[in-house]
Amino acid sequence: MNSIPVLKFDQVSQQDVIIIPYLKKERKKTIKYLIGLESQPSSSWLLEAIKLVREQSLEQHKSIIQYVGKNRIALIAIDESANYQKIALSVRTILFKLLATQEQGNAVCLIPSFLKTKTIAALSNGVSMAYMRVNYFRTDRKDDYGSFYFLTDKGKSVSDPLIDGLTVAEVQKDICRLVNLPSNEKNPLYIVNWAKDKFNKRNIFVEILDTKGLLQHGLGALLAVGKGSKTPPYLMVLTYDPKIKGKQRHIGLIGKGVTFDTGGISLKDPMNMHLMKSDMGGAAAVLGTMDIIEKLKMNVKVTAVIPLAENAIGPDAYRPGDVISSLNGKSIEVIDTDAEGRLILADAITYMLHHHKPEIMIDLATLTGSVIMTLGYKAAGMFTNNDDLAKAMTKAADSSGERVWRLPLWDEYEDEMNSDIADIKNLATKPVAGAITAAKFLQAFTEKHPAWVHLDIAGVAMMDSDFSKQRSATAYGVLLLKQYIEDLIK
Numbered sequence: 001m002n003s004i005p006v007l008k009f010d011q012v013s014q015q016d017v018i019i020i021p022y023l024k025k026e027r028k029k030t031i032k033y034l035i036g037l038e039s040q041p042s043s044s045w046l047l048e049a050i051k052l053v054r055e056q057s058l059e060q061h062k063s064i065i066q067y068v069g070k071n072r073i074a075l076i077a078i079d080e081s082a083n084y085q086k087i088a089l090s091v092r093t094i095l096f097k098l099l100a101t102q103e104q105g106n107a108v109c110l111i112p113s114f115l116k117t118k119t120i121a122a123l124s125n126g127v128s129m130a131y132m133r134v135n136y137f138r139t140d141r142k143d144d145y146g147s148f149y150f151l152t153d154k155g156k157s158v159s160d161p162l163i164d165g166l167t168v169a170e171v172q173k174d175i176c177r178l179v180n181l182p183s184n185e186k187n188p189l190y191i192v193n194w195a196k197d198k199f200n201k202r203n204i205f206v207e208i209l210d211t212k213g214l215l216q217h218g219l220g221a222l223l224a225v226g227k228g229s230k231t232p233p234y235l236m237v238l239t240y241d242p243k244i245k246g247k248q249r250h251i252g253l254i255g256k257g258v259t260f261d262t263g264g265i266s267l268k269d270p271m272n273m274h275l276m277k278s279d280m281g282g283a284a285a286v287l288g289t290m291d292i293i294e295k296l297k298m299n300v301k302v303t304a305v306i307p308l309a310e311n312a313i314g315p316d317a318y319r320p321g322d323v324i325s326s327l328n329g330k331s332i333e334v335i336d337t338d339a340e341g342r343l344i345l346a347d348a349i350t351y352m353l354h355h356h357k358p359e360i361m362i363d364l365a366t367l368t369g370s371v372i373m374t375l376g377y378k379a380a381g382m383f384t385n386n387d388d389l390a391k392a393m394t395k396a397a398d399s400s401g402e403r404v405w406r407l408p409l410w411d412e413y414e415d416e417m418n419s420d421i422a423d424i425k426n427l428a429t430k431p432v433a434g435a436i437t438a439a440k441f442l443q444a445f446t447e448k449h450p451a452w453v454h455l456d457i458a459g460v461a462m463m464d465s466d467f468s469k470q471r472s473a474t475a476y477g478v479l480l481l482k483q484y485i486e487d488l489i490k
Helices: 009-014 027-035 044-055 084-099 117-129 159-180 188-198 211-217 220-226 270-278 281-295 341-355 370-375 387-400 411-417 434-443 478-489
Strands: 017-023 064-068 071-078 107-111 148-152 205-209 234-240 250-255 257-261 301-311 360-365 380-383 404-406 452-456
Touching (some): 009 044, 009 107, 009 148, 017 027, 017 044, 017 084, 017 117, 027 044, 044 064, 044 071, 071 084, 084 107, 084 117, 084 387, 117 159, 159 188, 159 270, 159 281, 188 257, 188 301, 205 211, 211 220, 211 234, 220 301, 220 341, 234 281, 234 341, 250 281, 250 341, 250 478, 257 270, 257 341, 281 301, 281 360, 301 341, 370 380, 370 434, 380 387, 387 404, 387 478
Parallel strands (some): 017 071, 017 107, 107 148, 250 301, 250 360, 360 452, 380 404
Antiparallel strands (some): 064 071, 234 301, 380 452
């Protein structure tokens, strides 16, 4: 996104929805800004907007919708101390509902220059996201739901934060679509081709290991999980290196890419199995992060390793009780074929360590139902033994609004993963602390890397929302990782 759809003042009244952000504790600033939009505020929408702001008391602090002729004025209360996502969601939710009442609608969002940079970025993000729809295959789907614009004043330049917010929104829409796609459209090969097309002729190098490459490199765990499907598994490696002079950090990102998870022979309950199209939410978050850092030309080297497989049932599917090999050299006893995500991540982590040696290593995975029982749908479970990394990730989470909560990696949980017949088993036999024991399994393959963090995003990658009738993708991880990387390189 290199340009901003900007309107002139005399074009505002032609829009269906006029969004006016006002600060809860700075009502006078908003009134002064509105009065200053033209020397004689004679426009009916502007006069009504000034009246609405003046009538707001400091105790109310609420958003208001007002009809003025063909215009709908959305006066949106903003708390600039709130996180990015909360601000974006406030405008997205209201605009989405207003647009839903008509077949097509154009909106303009007023951007006073006294707003903070983060607020401006979040507002533009929310406006753009309000136009996202998930009805990809409906026969009554339209290609055009309207357009959005911005009205800026003559104060400080707001182009950079506006472009930032719009760029992030475009990436989030792509990632949401990727996660929402049904698995008869989206398999491991689809994602490989998606990445090749997305990053073609850009500063991201894409390398693919197919079945032959996986065998040559010894990624036995990834091969075992994927061999039950007619679509073979892959390991995808993406590298972004701006090669800018000066000190440069190196981050390794790993994303679980199970394009559909039946549970394998340990078949899942069919009640919510249709949602397992989202079991590649970690991979999607990593792909989105790579997209953003390249578009924003961030000064950081990032390597992404994404294991891709479909966990299916077939003649060659792996079984409970099997002992499989891993790239690390450890033998793994399979207790449950539905604990497949940690198996493919184990090989991906080892591949990252042996071939790329990142300074910081972050994996994201829709890994366990246990983390949902612990944190609900409000936060990802975070596991790390690096206190500084935990603090930095928490800070980024609080700022972006994509929350994390740290859970323990104590040695006392390690015994739960001991196997009699192999080096380690893929599932603890006690029905407790499932997210923690899954993290302990992954830790066994990190080779004591000093700066590793695991994010279990099972509860936040796909959620109920105001934007779809059923659970849909959130693109969780994109905002979080962008913020973390920005903080890291400052």
